[in-house]
Amino acid sequence: MEESALRAMDAEQLREHAHKMVDFIADYYKTIQNFPVLSQVQPGYLGKLLPDSAPDYPESLQNVLDGETSYFDSYSIAGFLGEMLSAGLNIVGFSWITSPAATELETIVLDWLAKAFQLPDDFYSSGKGGGVIQGTASEAVLVVLVAARDKILRRAGRGALPKLVMYASDQTHSALKKACQIAGLNPELCKLLKTDSSTNYTLSPEVLSEAISNDIAGGLVPFFLCATVGTTSSTAIDPLPALGKIAKTNNLWFHVDAAYAGSACICPEYRHCFDGIEEADSFNMNAHKWFLTNFDCSVLWVKDRSSLIQSLSTNPEFLKNKASEGNMVIDYKDWQIPLGRRFRSLKLWMVLRLYGLEGLRSHVRNHIELAAYFEGLVSQDTRFKVVAPRTFSLVCFRLLPPPNSEDHGNKLNCDLLDSVNSTGKVFITHTVLSGEFILRFAVGAPLTERKHVTQAWQILQDKATALLESL
């Protein structure tokens, strides 16, 4: 390498290159509105643009950046700054001793957040519980599932493993099924109970009670219940108080997944969505979803941290130290799957401090208002129908099919989705509820304004008109 080549670490070289990178990223955001929201490329496109081996000798940053073209959306300036600082420090704080600051800031920020959500005292670090940052809700639900599994097996014996039954509604996130697969549970006993429009796609306490009774009668061992506050498909809110009571009676670990809708509960007018949370053993919300925090940052609270630690701790010689042995500190390595962990509390801390709770409340309210505005637009066009209650920032709707439609308008709505998304100006997703293909309009990007919603609706109306005329 030449004298001027990039060193592994050098304060002045870092300053020079990182300033260039800041301008690259800021320029990207200046021009972001010109990019299509969904990629228009074909599989394999990138391989054609890049060489087939890593370079033997260093290239310049300018050369590398010139080849960069992307089209993604970000979360917030504060979230980015926190991620940038975390990357700059590059600490790997798995135990207190390896980074007291990373450990203690995480505990403090999660206690702050527990307070902001008005959580019961059991979830604070000062008691037997506490919060921990996981990468995603998938990891959050996996670690509590494993803790619950081991807790029941300690009582019922390891032989009970193939008889353990897990319950959730059929609207639960797919991460739960995956967690069951990883944890070695019997896939047939991961029961996703049917929901329908009669309960607005929430889990019925009666259906749950009946399933549990039948399973116990059949010699099985119910052990886990997952309820959702804000399902992926339609933001349905399971009835936590009634479900919690059933969980308690039957000695199930009760987990509440509020990955998406949890953010709304910092607003007093939405806090009631958490009613019943006092019955939960654990719950999580994704700060990276709707809380202005860059991915990844899923926040998990448990009431009984010792259950987590019993399942996830290992204590090899090379990590032993006085602070840990003395039980004076938290070692988050024992609350999660990996050993190493990034300093993720830094970005949550940046978000909380640079926006404040009031700033976050405004952000959430603004998105909900925009969704309500979209809902109003849909309601005024009799060709469309809103198909599930809109509580937060998601509207589920569909184009009504002509009276004699064979497939209840499923193809029609699927075609409308393709037609709208192919413009590259809007990105609508879909779901299936009670066999019907449903369109989902979600307000989530930080840059969304009223004019974008109006424009999206205009495109939807135009494409619907064209489709209906072509029938």
Next chain:
Amino acid sequence: MEESALRAMDAEQLREHAHKMVDFIADYYKTIQNFPVLSQVQPGYLGKLLPDSAPDYPESLQNVLDGETSYFDSYSIAGFLGEMLSAGLNIVGFSWITSPAATELETIVLDWLAKAFQLPDDFYSSGKGGGVIQGTASEAVLVVLVAARDKILRRAGRGALPKLVMYASDQTHSALKKACQIAGLNPELCKLLKTDSSTNYTLSPEVLSEAISNDIAGGLVPFFLCATVGTTSSTAIDPLPALGKIAKTNNLWFHVDAAYAGSACICPEYRHCFDGIEEADSFNMNAHKWFLTNFDCSVLWVKDRSSLIQSLSTNPEFLKNKASEGNMVIDYKDWQIPLGRRFRSLKLWMVLRLYGLEGLRSHVRNHIELAAYFEGLVSQDTRFKVVAPRTFSLVCFRLLPPPNSEDHGNKLNCDLLDSVNSTGKVFITHTVLSGEFILRFAVGAPLTERKHVTQAWQILQDKATALLESL
């Protein structure tokens, strides 16, 4: 919020604040040599410095940064720039359609790396295998363990789960035991076979063969073998060719963990450490350990990606799309635990392009030379002994006890460790090999130079002299 408050996203506000953050990080590196390498704080120190609730209203960035004091080490400028760009774009590319660039760049960079390591063709994405970036080696070993578990259960039936046996040496990383716990394996059948100095703490093929024969005779089902290239304690290299043969004969999934030492194998003179890798079903190395890439970035290759996908895929309605349904693309969500994932290939790509393979080779060689230099210093002082062969950048050594020592010098070496680390100038770790407390001197930080090694040795000698005189 006031008019001038920080917006969620605004190109010019991002530019202004991120430039400030760059200077904050660069200034930190300018003064890093003044900080102690191990924290001197007491548990709970941070809670005393911070308020007990999140602020209701926004604070300024300057105000937040003024409170920041930390002491960590980082990896490289290129790694940082890659992480910064990834955070700036904040893409969450779990399936090809959500981010073709993130998906395809990962495939390309991992094929580049497979080439740089001279891996067998089976590990390239063009065949039935391929590479994927996991967060850490813990996740890498967990996903292959689950894939192997399900593969054998498909053949032997789910009833075989409590009979599955996993093998590794007692020098294997603790992550493997944790993965077994999470995957629901019988903890008594996770067999960590004893090693000793007669094989330099590598797994003996004879010991393994015997264990497998006994277990089969006992009605158990051997299914997984993990070998290590560069153990945590002493960088021992398990004999891959002989172990691979045994795995093949007995139909075990053969995983090779090269988390630390894998990096060295980009140098032709160390590539022989990978000899036998052609027998492996999977292997991983941590680019964040010794490859100038910021944490987290563990690279995993498998020969049969369909086994991984069968265990880890879920296909909910809201993620369905034509590219995935047509099997035209890779959806990395089915190769890992979580659904969401960061654009981690970006930092590996930055490292490969900004340093080039030759730059990485120089980096590795430089650390190995420094470790060899330290080894030479230890060898010249007859009060000390090097206790395991030094192959890479770690030296295992101890202070010899006086002839009549009761505990073979364990307390003496433990005291020496404390005494050296309490200076705040050096950070030495320890391990236990064959019951003996051993000191570990690892060269790993990018800023380490010969003068630092000399200084560390000087401190060790001085503290040893003081300790021996006090006996």
